[in-house]
Amino acid sequence: xxxxxxxxxxxxxxxxxxxxxxxxxxxxxxxxxxxxxxxxxxxxxxxxxxxxxxxxxxxxxxxxxxxxxxxxxxxxxxxxxxxxxxxxxxxxxxxxxxxxxxxxxxxxxxxxxxxxxxxxxxxxxxxxxxxxxxxxxxxxxxxxxxxxxxxxxxxxxxxxxxxxxxxxxxxxxxxxxxxxxxxxxxxxxxxxxxxxxxxxxxxxxxxxxxxxxxxxxxxxxxxxxxxxxxxxxxxxxxxxxxxxxxxxxxxxxxxxxxxxxxxxxxxxxxxxxxxxxxxxxxxxxxxxxxxxxxxxxxxxxxxxxxxxxxxxxxxxxxxxxxxxxxxxxxxxxxxxxxx
Numbered sequence: 001x002x003x004x005x006x007x008x009x010x011x012x013x014x015x016x017x018x019x020x021x022x023x024x025x026x027x028x029x030x031x032x033x034x035x036x037x038x039x040x041x042x043x044x045x046x047x048x049x050x051x052x053x054x055x056x057x058x059x060x061x062x063x064x065x066x067x068x069x070x071x072x073x074x075x076x077x078x079x080x081x082x083x084x085x086x087x088x089x090x091x092x093x094x095x096x097x098x099x100x101x102x103x104x105x106x107x108x109x110x111x112x113x114x115x116x117x118x119x120x121x122x123x124x125x126x127x128x129x130x131x132x133x134x135x136x137x138x139x140x141x142x143x144x145x146x147x148x149x150x151x152x153x154x155x156x157x158x159x160x161x162x163x164x165x166x167x168x169x170x171x172x173x174x175x176x177x178x179x180x181x182x183x184x185x186x187x188x189x190x191x192x193x194x195x196x197x198x199x200x201x202x203x204x205x206x207x208x209x210x211x212x213x214x215x216x217x218x219x220x221x222x223x224x225x226x227x228x229x230x231x232x233x234x235x236x237x238x239x240x241x242x243x244x245x246x247x248x249x250x251x252x253x254x255x256x257x258x259x260x261x262x263x264x265x266x267x268x269x270x271x272x273x274x275x276x277x278x279x280x281x282x283x284x285x286x287x288x289x290x291x292x293x294x295x296x297x298x299x300x301x302x303x304x305x306x307x308x309x310x311x312x313x314x315x316x317x318x319x320x321x322x323x324x325x326x327x328x329x330x331x332x333x334x335x336x337x338x339x
Contacts, residue, residue: 033138216306
């Protein structure tokens with residue numbers, strides 16, 4: 001897909017319009033579906049202006065020197081980010097490849113987001129079946145800017161795997177960014193990059209994974225995002241998962257890109273089980289037990305997969321996965337959305 005924004009060149013004033021519209025929406029007592037859909041479009045159109053500013057002021061990731069290698073035996077508690085600063089996040093990534101923010105989102109907000117995901121899936125399915133109703137409008141509005149080559153079948157493929165792009169659900173997109181802003185996650189990532197971040201259309205996904213899902217393929221997202229990028233993925237659990245619902249299997253240590261397409265890999269972008277056995281030591285594969293409201297942060301080098309046990313898991317897993325990018329080195333394979 002093309003990363004070309006809908007505008008033909010950087011236009012000034014669009015970032016201000018994004019901020020003004022977002023502020024108006026958060027101050028209103030009731031949702032405004034048309035304005036929320038407009039905001040998604042504006043966030044894409046404003047990227048040219050953001051990227052131009054970022055190129056002029058971009059710095060480096062925080063420098064930290066007190067990094068120790070991880071111990072062989074790691075638990076989820078070791079991943080908890082106690083120093084919620086840019087340097088603290090960098091230290092966590094250089095040690096464990098990830099950082100855990102336990103109970104970052106309150107229970108009421110979790111419930112709202114879960115209900116929003118259900119509404120989005122219902123609206124998507126109604127749109128596909130020709131049974132779309134007025135109440136579906138705020139929950140599913142396909143974002144298809146000029147030059148975006150996502151065909152309907154790509155959305156269908158994503159849906160078959162339990163996902164819908166967050167930008168295709170303007171109400172959920174607004175709710176999510178407001179949730180992460182209020183929780184301090186957006187500011188943490190901004191400080192980490194040293195610049196205002198951007199998202200990607202097809203790397204921001206509402207997930208409703210069925211309880212009988214199969215275990216996924218090991219992968220590092222950096223294998224298909226491009227080189228020289230700076231990223232933070234925000235993996236927000238909206239269901240207790242890892243035991244009774246599908247979770248994540250992770251290799252909790254920093255590493256470079258691993259070999260792909262070999263030693264049992266099902267795809268050319270996947271890391272085979274044989275390779276995982278070689279690159280994981282000294283740590284062991286970990287399947288954390290997440291609680292609804294937990295956030296796991298990691299970058300594009302983090303080795304992970306969907307962790308599932310179809311025979312024993314009984315609950316579907318709700319989550320939202322959102323990749324943040326530094327605009328000064330934004331990958332040309334992605335379609336940008338300003339935060």
